[in-house]
Amino acid sequence: MDVSSAPSARAELARAKVNLTLHITGQRPDGYHLLESLAAFPQIGDRLAVAAAEKLELVVEGPFARGLDGPPDGNLVLKAATAFSNAAGIPVPKVRFTLTKRLPVASGIGGGSSDAATALRLLEDFTGTYLAEKDLHELALSIGADVPVCLFPEPQLMRGVGEDLEPGPILPKCGIVLVNPKTGVSTPDVFRALEVRDNPPMPALPEKFDDLPRLASFLSECRNDLQEPAIGLCGTIGDVLSALKEDTRIAFARMSGSGATCFGLCEMKDALDVERSLRTAHPDWWIASGPLT
Missing domain, CATH: 3.30.70.890 (GHMP kinase, C-terminal domain)
Structure with missing residues (x-):
């Protein structure tokens, strides 16, 4: 991608996923637990921005940046970018993600999953390449069990291991x-x-x-x-x-x-x-x- 003619930078709030309910209803032979959960996405989250760059890279900043252990290429945002390019049949996008980590890490509110889902949405808009909804769901699930529900940050009912989704009820303004x-x-x-x-x-x-x-x-x-x-x-x-x-x-x-x-x-x-x-x-x-x- 020619940086000089690249699309303008974009940013989104990667909303926290809050399980208002979480019923564990069984366990599969492979060890995964079955659940039912009403998930909501408040206006609280990390911030993820994407802009044209010379190569795919990730910059992490913010109050919880140090909580992300391991090499940068293990981050779910970069995994999402690579998986997206494979699924879409396009070269790995030359973009710089800037993740402002405001949510605590590994804290039960889906921060990493929401970051990955937000990266997928941003990449679709940035590249102009849009996957069919079914393909996008399967791609998200390959990244992590909680990534599909974070693709559309609105109230949802989760079943199965979290991948079986349907729209949730309208929640009150509170x-x-x-x-x-x-x-x-x-x-x-x-x-x-x-x-x-x-x-x-x-x-x-x-x-x-x-x-x-x-x-x-x-x-x-x-x-x-x-x-x-x-x-x-x-x-x-x-x-x-x-x-x-x-x-x-x-x-x-x-x-x-x-x-x-x-x-x-x-x-x-x-x-x-x-x-x-x-x-x-x-x-x-x-x-x-x-x-x-």
Whole structure:
């Protein structure tokens, strides 16, 4: 690609993936767990930019840049770029990705998967090469189990190992506060600590939640089956949940994914104040707030 005639630079918010529910309903013979989950994508995330360059490269910056261990070519963004070129039948794109890592690494909110999915969307626009939806889904799944759901950052119901997707209900306009104690928890360890692996599925979802109380009521009937095993391995997660639940402005709180990030839902007008209160009380925690959708 001639840099002088290349498309203009583009950037997107790689939104966090928050598992509002996570029911573990079984385990396949190959060891992968079956699940049902309602996933939401708040306006909180990493920032990924792409621009023309002399070769494919990745620059990582931001508060959690150092958390990305290993060589740069092992990053999911570069894997996505290489996989995209193979699937599209085009040369490896000569672009520079700049990833501003704002989300904690390995924290149960799909940061790396969302970065990869965002890279695929950016590359389609940047190169003008668009894959069929089925092919894009298969490509995303080859990168990681959570990448397909992140391709379209809107409420979705996840089934299977996370690859079986359908549109989720319309969620109310409300706020979300994400809290991570900056304490790592190993996803394989959490699954190993899970005693029951064939738990009941989620209740039937409505087409729409009219307001926050209705959403909170529904979520209270659901579970995150990994929450208690994760707390057993990392007691600080329990401290985070307690801090969220003690705030009367929080309508509902739960852990996301395999942890250690937890979320609290509140009215949009209260989100920033809740964030500020938590920051004052717990300056060592990572805390962010924004609209749920």
